[in-house]
Amino acid sequence: MASQGNLILISIIIPVFNEEDAIEPFLRRVAQPAETACRLVGPDMSYELLFVDDGSQDGTYAYLMEARLRQPEIEVVSLSRNFGKDAALTAGLHNARGRVIIPMDVDLQDPPEVLPEMVRHWQSGAEVVNVKRSDRLSDTSSKRISAEWFYKVYNRLAERPIPENVGDFRLLDRVVVDALLNMPERARFMKGLVSWVGFHQETVQAKRELRTAGSSKWRPWPLWNFALDGFAGSTTVPLRIWTYIGSAIALSAFLYSLFLVVRRIVAGTDTPGYTSLMVVMLLFGGINFMALGIMGEYIGRIAAEVRGRPLYIERRSTLRDRSAAKNGL
Numbered sequence: 322m323a324s325q326g327n328l329i330l331i332s333i334i335i336p337v338f339n340e341e342d343a344i345e346p347f348l349r350r351v352a353q354p355a356e357t358a359c360r361l362v363g364p365d366m367s368y369e370l371l372f373v374d375d376g377s378q379d380g381t382y383a384y385l386m387e388a389r390l391r392q393p394e395i396e397v398v399s400l401s402r403n404f405g406k407d408a409a410l411t412a413g414l415h416n417a418r419g420r421v422i423i424p425m426d427v428d429l430q431d432p433p434e435v436l437p438e439m440v441r442h443w444q445s446g447a448e449v450v451n452v453k454r455s456d457r458l459s460d461t462s463s464k465r466i467s468a469e470w471f472y473k474v475y476n477r478l479a480e481r482p483i484p485e486n487v488g489d490f491r492l493l494d495r496v497v498v499d500a501l502l503n504m505p506e507r508a509r510f511m512k513g514l515v516s517w518v519g520f521h522q523e524t525v526q527a528k529r530e531l532r533t534a535g536s537s538k539w540r541p542w543p544l545w546n547f548a549l550d551g552f553a554g555s556t557t558v559p560l561r562i563w564t565y566i567g568s569a570i571a572l573s574a575f576l577y578s579l580f581l582v583v584r585r586i587v588a589g590t591d592t593p594g595y596t597s598l599m600v601v602m603l604l605f606g607g608i609n610f611m612a613l614g615i616m617g618e619y620i621g622r623i624a625a626e627v628r629g630r631p632l633y634i635e636r637r638s639t640l641r642d643r644s645a646a647k648n649g650l
């Protein structure tokens with residue numbers, strides 16, 4: 322058992338939201354591979370399991386605090402309400418103390434057995450080790466198909482492509498985490514950010530497994546908003562494309578009116594142009610609204626950045642308790 326006071330090599334960050342049933346199986350399965358991964362580097366290396374309680378309403382927090390008495394690797398940061406997985410991960414990154422940081426889902430969909438392999442890649446120089454899901458059979462087909470489309474469209478549009486089917490389960494070196502934490506934006510689309518910062522990245526394969534307990538916390542609507550965040554957070558193509566579409570339409574409209582005027586002069590009075598009028602009006606109305614919507618996407622994000630609210634609020638933290646105790650408070 323890794324005792325406290327050793328050098329913390331690995332911080333495993335686990336965001337949890339109403340997961341009281343999933344924690345126990347996770348704790349049982351993660352210890353051994355985490356130990357093995359530490360041993361690869363040295364005998365006095367240890368790891369921490371940094372749980373971020375993302376405003377759970379069930380017994381998650383109580384369970385964690387109780388498990389912590391038996392397992393000193395556990396640390397708990399508890400947020401004041403549900404802020405969403407990405408904010409919870411950011412809270413984890415801020416609090417992690419390890420040389421390498423590995424975010425994981427608590428439902429064991431990310432197999433802990435890959436941990437040693439990830440650390441091995443890190444030892445041989447990788448600063449980011451991505452884990453690629455070799456199959457997503459455990460996800461529902463609608464989720465699979467929408468994910469596929471998301472990657473396709475995103476990688477066409479974004480300046481820096483993101484690797485397909487790579488989730489949040491990845492190893493990040495301390496330097497990468499510091500770089501991520503230095504990025505000021507609020508709409509945190511982690512996958513986009515990690516690909517943007519660069520560094521030496523490698524990829525290992527793993528199967529995405531079935532959820533052990535509880536049910537998925539993702540609903541289609543938040544997932545869609547998440548995808549929009551991804552686009553608007555990392556690309557300006559949707560914004561710029563309207564300049565071109567707009568000019569193309571304006572040009573053809575100009576040519577068409579020229580044609581109408583000439584015909585009016587040459588052939589005399591036209592039949593009432595109700596149809597063409599309506600078509601043009603509707604078309605332009607529609608395009609206007611679309612363009613406005615896209616502007617709105619970006620302006621909404623500008624507003625959120627300008628507001629400058631914190632990404633999350635901590636209610637309590639075992640890490641803070643510890644340093645308070647050290648200072649005799």
Ligand code: UDP
Pocket residue numbers: 335336337338339340375403404405406409425426427428430532536537538539
């Ligand atoms: N999660 C979270 N806050 C949320 C939603 C999810 O911290 O608002 C956590 C959840 O407890 C789990 C991980 O994020 O540890 C992945 O969630 P889930 O398994 O529901 O997502 P899926 O695997 O279906 O994408």
Ligand code: MG
Pocket residue numbers: 426428430532537
């Ligand atoms: Mg899951």
